Amino acid sequence: MILILSQSAMEPTTEEVMDWLTALGGRFLRLNGEDLDGDAALCFTIDGAETTLEIAADGVVLPLAEVGAVWFRRWLRERRHESASLLELPAALDHKLYYDLRRNLTFESRKLSDFLFARFAGLPWLSHPHRSGTTKLDVLTRAAQAGLDTPATLVTTERAALERFAARYGDVITKPIGEVDLFLEGERTHFMFTTVLGSAAVAALPERFAASLFQERLDKEYELRVFYLAGECHPMAIFSQADPRTQNDFRNYNRVRPNRMVPYRLRTETTERLCRLMADLELETGSLDLLQTRDGREVFLEVNPVGQFGMVSGPCNYHLEKKVAELLLRKDAHGR
């Protein structure tokens, strides 16, 4: 039996793979992160040398002892307590207490999750939570070492260093060292996009600022999204440059006239180097972002180990959901 670790909402990929597992005759059970948050009954007991873990949902005890392989797809949203009303007081009256309460709840559930994952340590996994949180700068370093073309990158606190970098590469872009984020503020939302900094914007910065990430601005011909699965690359080209709206970031979607997306063939050496990078990162799956520049470079940008792949699978007819299901079934057969 395959154990699927996922989340209860916003996760269509899990359902697609579950449909394929059903069609292929596989047995599986799905545990959502929210199940540990009260959606299911959990009971872990240590009684002398004997330990038991029991999770029941809708009156049915999950047959955890039959699990032969695990697919880590998604899990708890760590910041889910931010919108909860934890105190009778309005949040504005005691910011620090709210922050401390949320932090405690997050740490508690993280430790419980770590324990649960460790219970299945001896089984084959597809994706693992301890390898799903890659660091952009570490990945870029390893990608360059694997021979991939990567954008010139600078992390600095110094305007002078940025000016020297910009003098060499022209316009630069800035983006988070971690992940893009957004801030909801009542009726307004503040988004963090990749932003181009011209010389005037650089000159307007203070001499010293918080550590920030800058990269050369690449002249894109088209963007590439590659889903990697167990040694195979599934590339797609996204023609985002004809639309001013999607030129800097195709995720700034044009819903009226979407970008054209087609199957693509990477250069052989790029495919080999991507596979080498994924092996180095110990990842069996990942959504890789690359782009093709107008001067012929195939440049690697970043990888998301648990990225969605429906957007590649559908337009390119790759049937990735079926391939994932088949891989899980093979792991399950091997693990039992």
Next chain:
Amino acid sequence: MADDPTDPDDRPAGNAGLFERLSPEGRRLVPVTFRSLHTSKTAEATFLRLVESRPYRAKGYACSPFRKPISKCFGTPAGEDDV
């Protein structure tokens, strides 16, 4: 198009952005990306953008209508858990 979060900044005139409202310490602590936050009205389209960019941050169930909203499954025949 004012509801579209991907449109140019639609802040009311004279209403400062988030960076401009940070304290001197706040401005010192945030990276350069905070100087170019894109501010827009929160609306349905905002949540669609949220769903697409960081699915695990959104609340509620809002995926394409042809997807099945299954929350738990024990290998039951397809469709049995449909809501």
